Every structure is written in C-alpha cells, then in structure tokens.
Amino acid sequence: MRAPGAATARGASEDVRMQEASLDESAAVPVEAGLGDYFALLKPRVMSLVVFTALVGMLAAPVPVHPYIAFVATLCIAVGAGASGALNMWWDSDIDTKMRRTRSRPIPQGRVRPEEALGLGLALSGFAVVLLWLATNLLSAALLAFTIFFYSVIYSMILKRRTPQNIVIGGAAGAFPPMIGWAVATGGVSLESVLLFALVFMWTPPHFWALALFVKTDYGDAGVPMLTETHGRPATRVQVFAYTLPLVAVSLGIAFTSLGGWLYLAVALALDVWFLAGAWAIFRRSEAQAEADSYATEKRVFMVSLWYLFGHFGAILAQSVLTQWGLAQWGGF
Amino acid sequence: MAIQVEHELHKRRAGRNWGLLLILIAFVGVVFGLTVVKVTRLGDARAFENFDHVANPALERAAEEQELQEVTP
Known part of the structure; x- marks a missing residue:
C-alpha cells in the first residue's frame, strides 16, 4: 500500500510532465504573430x-x-x-x-x-x-x-x-x-492638385518598368502579367521612354501654376533632362548590351526615378516656403 | 526539468498586448487633441451657445435690449 504522500508526489510529477509536454507541443505550433x-x-x-x-x-x-x-x-x-x-x-x-x-x-x-x-x-x-x-x-x-x-x-x-x-x-x-x-x-480639387496627381501617375510606369527590366521576377509563375513578360523587354524599353515624355510635360506644366516658381522650374528642368536622358539610354540599348554590363543603365535610371519624384515634391515644398515668405513671386495661371 | 512558465509565445502575446495598449492610448490622445483644437477654433462662444436648452443671461439681455430699442420711439 502506497503512502498518500507518495501518490500525491507521483501525481504531481505526472502533472509536471504533462505540462512540459503541453509546452513542448506549443513550441511546435505555427509561429504566432x-x-x-x-x-x-x-x-x-x-x-x-x-x-x-x-x-x-x-x-x-x-x-x-x-x-x-x-x-x-x-x-x-x-x-x-x-x-x-x-x-x-x-x-x-x-x-x-x-x-x-x-x-x-x-x-x-x-x-x-x-x-x-x-x-x-x-x-x-x-x-x-x-x-x-x-x-x-x-x-x-x-x-x-x-x-x-x-x-x-x-x-x-x-x-x-x-x-x-x-x-x-x-x-x-x-x-x-x-x-x-x-x-x-x-x-x-484644382488644376494644381490634378497636376500633382498626374505627376505621380505618369512617373509610376517608367519607374516600375525600369525596375522590372533588371529584376528577374517570378510574376509569370504566379500568373501576374507583367509587360516584360507579355510584350517582351524591347517593348518595355519603348514604353519606359514613351511614358517619360508626358511625365516631363506634366512636370513643366506644374511650373506655370501657383505651385511653380523659378526654384521649382530650375529643379524640374534639371531632373527632367536627367530622367529623359536615362529613359533614352534604356530605349537605345539592346538586351545583349544590358546583359553585358549587368543592367547598369537600368539600375541607374531606377535610382534616378526615385530622386526624380523626391526632387520634384521637395522643390514644390521649397518653392511654397519661398513664396509664402515673399521671396519668389510667380504669376502662374 | 523545470516548467518554463515564460514561453516565447507568452512574450510575443505580451508584446502584442502592450502594443495594442499603446495604440489605444495614442488613439485617445489623438481624438482628445482633435477635440481641443476644434473647440478652441470655434471663435466667439456666444455665437453658438444657448441652443442647448440652457438659459444664457448674456444672450437674453441682448434680446431684451433689442426689444427695448424697438419699442422706444
């Protein structure tokens, strides 16, 4: 006959083992967020x-x-x-x-x-x-x-x-x-806000397609039609350049609204020339040339596109500060 | 082997709960701040008081004075 105390001790140790097992199981549970x-x-x-x-x-x-x-x-x-x-x-x-x-x-x-x-x-x-x-x-x-x-x-x-x-x-x-x-x-909503919308809207395709040209994506495996895969890389190069043209027009158009001014115009012109030159270089390159230098131009233009958007919005902000301080009056439309 | 009271799972849940608490406090703070800003920007309080079924002596006096002016030849 077992002493009651011993039974209790054994029961307790079984409980401990069960809890440990339970905790071990919880460790195997999929990671909680x-x-x-x-x-x-x-x-x-x-x-x-x-x-x-x-x-x-x-x-x-x-x-x-x-x-x-x-x-x-x-x-x-x-x-x-x-x-x-x-x-x-x-x-x-x-x-x-x-x-x-x-x-x-x-x-x-x-x-x-x-x-x-x-x-x-x-x-x-x-x-x-x-x-x-x-x-x-x-x-x-x-x-x-x-x-x-x-x-x-x-x-x-x-x-x-x-x-x-x-x-x-x-x-x-x-x-x-x-x-x-x-x-x-x-x-x-006004002309200015529509142009701000248009700036980001026209910027997105060349920015994204410049990325798509040098990143080997697996969108195709996932069933997502990307231009590089549905129409090919040469067609994507044409589209990058084609979308940069209206983008430049929008960028310059903003300069002649109440958002614009000499500072914005100077920054926008510099960024437009920079981005346009990059898009032209992408357009002119063949796939063989791109592969030869590991898509150096495409990578550079992608970085330029980031600076392009950041620079434009930064210039709009700086221009508005100058205008509010009365340092840069501009007629606008 | 000792029972591990503090499992990694517990830490994760505690982190989540504390995070949620902070978010809720921040939410209360945002709404309180918004209320303060909205109320302090209302301008002259006489423009909108006395429309809550509470007597307003300032407005009533003004109305009385206006009536007096209309009656006085």
Whole structure:
C-alpha cells in the first residue's frame, strides 16, 4: 500500500510532465504573430512615400492648415494607405507564397491568417476615413475612401492578374495622396492638385518598368502579367521612354501654376533632362548590351526615378516656403 | 526539468498586448487633441451657445435690449 504522500508526489510529477509536454507541443505550433507582423501588413515603405507626397500637397496648398489638423490628416492618410496594403496582402496571399519577393510576408509565413489581414484592413480603412472626415472635410475622406477602394478592388482584384497595364492604371492609387493633402487644406480639387496627381501617375510606369527590366521576377509563375513578360523587354524599353515624355510635360506644366516658381522650374528642368536622358539610354540599348554590363543603365535610371519624384515634391515644398515668405513671386495661371 | 512558465509565445502575446495598449492610448490622445483644437477654433462662444436648452443671461439681455430699442420711439 502506497503512502498518500507518495501518490500525491507521483501525481504531481505526472502533472509536471504533462505540462512540459503541453509546452513542448506549443513550441511546435505555427509561429504566432507579433505586433511587427501586423505592422508589416501595412507596407510601411509604401506608406512613407504616401505620407511625403500627401504632406507636400497639404503644405503647398494656398490655404494654411492647423499643424495638429495636418498631423491627424497625415496620420489618417498613412493608415488608409496601410489598410489598403493589408487588403492587398489578404487578396494576394495565394500568389505571395509563389514569389520570392513576397514569400517572407506575414501571411505566406503563416504568422498571420488571411482573415486577420482582411479584418485589419477593413477596420483601419473605416477608422482612417471617418477620422479624416471628422478632422477635415468630406471631400478628403471621400478621396481617401476611393483610393483604398481603387487599390484593393480595381488594382488588386481586377487589374493585377488580367492586364499588363496593371501598373499604369493601378498607379492612380499611389497618385491620389497629394490630391487628398490638397483637399485637406482647400476643401476642393484644382488644376494644381490634378497636376500633382498626374505627376505621380505618369512617373509610376517608367519607374516600375525600369525596375522590372533588371529584376528577374517570378510574376509569370504566379500568373501576374507583367509587360516584360507579355510584350517582351524591347517593348518595355519603348514604353519606359514613351511614358517619360508626358511625365516631363506634366512636370513643366506644374511650373506655370501657383505651385511653380523659378526654384521649382530650375529643379524640374534639371531632373527632367536627367530622367529623359536615362529613359533614352534604356530605349537605345539592346538586351545583349544590358546583359553585358549587368543592367547598369537600368539600375541607374531606377535610382534616378526615385530622386526624380523626391526632387520634384521637395522643390514644390521649397518653392511654397519661398513664396509664402515673399521671396519668389510667380504669376502662374 | 523545470516548467518554463515564460514561453516565447507568452512574450510575443505580451508584446502584442502592450502594443495594442499603446495604440489605444495614442488613439485617445489623438481624438482628445482633435477635440481641443476644434473647440478652441470655434471663435466667439456666444455665437453658438444657448441652443442647448440652457438659459444664457448674456444672450437674453441682448434680446431684451433689442426689444427695448424697438419699442422706444
């Protein structure tokens, strides 16, 4: 007959073993998401570009915005952009597992379930749109709602897997933020804000296709038609140059609106010549030449395109500061 | 072998919960700040008070004075 104490001790040690086993099992459970995984769903790198262009649109507008309202509006635009990123990752979770570039995202890694991304995207969309409406005006909120809809539904769900023009039309989603920023300040849409939209819209195709020329993507395996694969690399080279021409026209057009001035015109001209020369070099090169120097020109033009957009918006901001200080008067249209 | 009370999973969950707490506090702060800015930008409070079923002597006095002026020849 066992002593009661011994039985208790044995029972306790069994409990311990069971708990240890339970903990060991939990170690084998798929990795649970951390806060950083949910943040990664919001595509923070895309958010930074959106915040910058929206802020410039807001600050360059002729109507001053209260600094705190500007902060809240920028926050809402950033969260709205992040929400559309989460919705995009939810929809594209099937193809993200197939591509090297996207395989490390939280959903393909199994850290976040697609439904969680959908819930987060919808909740943040509602939050961003409603708060932007309360903080600023209905037009800004409506433009933000349309941007989220455009990126998630028009681009991700409809265009991305159907047409090689996905980048062209889908680029509108990235072009709306400066227009929203302008609407936050003025409560309306004007020639200036349309031109800011057009600048980002026309910039997106040559920027992205310059990248597509030197990055060996596996979009084809995922069933996403990219211009380099559907129409070939020589045709993509033509398109890079073709889209740079209207881009230059838009860039120079901005100089003759109330946003423009001598500083902006000088910067825009320099950047236009730089980008146009790069696009021309891409157009003139053959695939054999590109392979011979490991796509050096394409890589350089891609970097130039980043500086191009940053430089333009930086110049618009600097010009507006000068104009507000009365240092650079310009007639505009 | 001792029971590991603090599993990596617990740390991850704790991080998530603390993060959510900070986000909620930040949200309250943002809405509070927005309220302060909106209210302080309303301008002259007399322009919109007395429409909440509360007597406002300042507005009533003004109305009385206006009536007196209309009556006085």
